[in-house]
Amino acid sequence: MSESEYCPGCSHSHLQGLLREIFQERGLTERLMGVVGAGCSQDLGKYFDFPVIKAPPGLAPAVAAGIKRTTPDRLVFTYQGDGDLGSRGLDALIHAALRGDSITVLCLNNQVMAGSGGQMSITTRTGQVTTSTRLGRSTARAGSPLKLAEMVARLPVAFSQRVSLHESDFVKRARLALRDAFDYQENGQGLSFVEVLGICPPYWHQSPEEAQQSLKQSLVRHNPAGIFKGVTMIR
Amino acid sequence: MIISAQRKSLSGFEVVIEAALKAGSQSYFAAPSPFQALLLNEGAMRFEEHHGSFIQAESPAAALAMAMGASAVGSVPLVTVNEQDFLQLQEVLSYCCLQSRPLVLVVVANGPPGMERNWLQFQSLAYFFQPLLGTGSPLVSYLPSSLQELWQHMGLAFDASLKRSQPVLLLLDPLLLMQQGPVQLSPLPSVKQRERELTKNGQSLMPYESLSICLEWPCEHVWLAMGVLGEWLLQLHKSDWNILCPQSLSPFPKQALREALAEAPEGEQTVINVIEYQGPFLFQQLQNILPEFNLRSHILTAAPEPLGLEMKLATLLNTACQPERKRDV
Incomplete structure (x- = not known):
């Protein structure tokens, strides 16, 4: 395991720590295969031993579908950011969900295009300051944000949940959600989607503590955490 | 069940799918698009x-992305696309x-990107060179000219792809897609249960001669054509014409060409007539590949047909040989 190269306070390292914990606990590492998209998420392969494929921007769910159909016994997950999943490759996600491919799609939603330097992304909340919306995102000029977990829940998926990483209670729930997501895949019940709300202190122009506070506020105002869809799990 | 009969009448799209299955894919x-959908319909049924x-x-990009995932776990997948979709694919x-x-990526060259019409017709070689030069990586590109060659090339494509661990293009003329005829279902090298071996680029990719030749010296004219046009030329059976028909664009069989032309009687400067449709695309490439030969470009302005091809070529030769007349204004 190498030293993390993420910024201080970044949610990527936090989420990857949770994933590592789950993989080791379940002993999944031999069957796992990760697919990453473009952006900050593409460094995933550095920190894990199982094969991680770099997909073309936005097409990670399609690559994962190809892997899953060819070798159904593997556990395939995509690890994408909100810019990659929501802006470039929403069609790949929707079609994978409609086809009922049993893959796990993890989206770290930090509400900003962090990999390219902090521009507005599709999930940037109204009023948020980014490098391309200096006065805050205005719905009149830049449109409304997309609510990913709610949107995916309307599709024929097995599981769709939004979790957050700002408080220990929420981190516990995030861990449970990630476990459930891989269980749904193991049962072959369909696509499982987990949207993880995270922080990006440098491009939110805040300290990590302030960023956690503003994530807490945005959770109440814009993006409620919760399970939006969960079919009965086969035990 | 894979068809086991040795000789069978098949259409071009059936040949592609059968050969892929026989090779062990x-x-x-695939994503549906005009004419390439023939392959999709057949492949959907046969693969299942x-x-x-x-x-x-x-979308075609998603199809190639899926293949990328499948090949990451040990399969050698088949992807078919349309020429017009190829631009979208380049990134993936x-x-x-x-x-x-x-x-293995089968590209059906049914028309250039941005063309207004989408007819099934004879295509210029420009649209074969476009996929070849687009990615920036020198890819192996086969260009079969008949159904039997298509069968062989599909096997070779899977073999070369696994050996070199890279995508291989098979450029399919739309006329070949629809053509029906007898095909000898000869055994193909299977990709199943074979360890992936990386070989150097210098390795010969074509176990048999990569050039269909009809050579008899002395001759009147030497012709060079590719694809279906080359096959039509070979079928003319003209005793005083020498015909060269290369079977792959990349790597181009320049060694085989040089060996074939070395047998020419001395003292004569052999003129190679390069014949193609719409523009001097092949001619421009050949000027770089074979600088030592005397090449002459002939361009057909109308789409050629096997009927009356001989007459057309004779007129082309006559116009080329005559000295240029001054035009009266």
Whole structure:
């Protein structure tokens, strides 16, 4: 395991720590295969031993579908950011969900295009300051944000949940959600989607503590955490 | 069940799918688009019959992305696309090249991107060179000229793809897609249960001669054509014409060409008549590949047909040989 190269306070390292914990606990590492998209998420392969494929921007769910159909016994997950999943490759996600491919799609939603330097992304909340919306995102000029977990829940998926990483209670729930997501895949019940709300202190122009506070506020105002869809799990 | 009869009448699209199954491909991905859909219809049925995986993708880029994933776990997938969709694919194809994923990409050249019409007709070689030069990586590109060659080239493509661990292009003329005729279903090198071996680029890719030749010296004219046009020329059976028909664009069989032309009687400067449709695309490439030969470009302005081709070529030769007349204004 190498030293993390993420910024201080970044949610990527936090989420990857949770994933590592789950993989080791379940002993999944031999069957796992990760697919990453473009952006900050593409460094995933550095920190894990199982094969991680770099997909073309936005097409990670399609690559994962190809892997899953060819070798159904593997556990395939995509690890994408909100810019990659929501802006470039929403069609790949929707079609994978409609086809009922049993893959796990993890989206770290930090509400900003962090990999390219902090521009507005599709999930940037109204009023948020980014490098391309200096006065805050205005719905009149830049449109409304997309609510990913709610949107995916309307599709024929097995599981769709939004979790957050700002408080220990929420981190516990995030861990449970990630476990459930891989269980749904193991049962072959369909696509499982987990949207993880995270922080990006440098491009939110805040300290990590302030960023956690503003994530807490945005959770109440814009993006409620919760399970939006969960079919009965086969035990 | 794979067809086991040795000789069977098949259409071009059936040949592609049968050969892929015979070569041991396990997965097939495609998105519907005009004329290439023939392959999709056939492949969807045959691959599912054969317990392979098939996904009808939402877009050609997604189809290639799926193949990229499938080849990451040991399969050598087949992807078919349209010429017009190829531009959208380039990005994903570059990813496949950089990550050295073995897969076979069949490109149906049914028209250039941005063309107003989408007819099934004879295509200029420009649209074969475009996929070849687009990615920036030198890819192996086969260009079969008859159904039997298509069968052989499909096997070779899977073999070369696995050996070199890179995508291989098979450029399919739309006329060949629809053509029906007897095909000898000869055994193909199977990709199943074979360890992936990386070989150097210098390795010969064509176990048999990569050049269809009809050479008899002394002769009146030497012709060079590619694809279906080359096959038509070979079928003319003119005793005083020498015909060269290369079977792959990349790597180009320049060694075989030089050996074939070395037998020419001395003292004569052999003129190679390069014949093609619409523009001097092949001629420009050949000028770089074979600088030592005397090449002459002939361009057909109308789409050629096998009937009356001989007359057309004779007129082309006459106009080329006559000295240029001054035009009266």
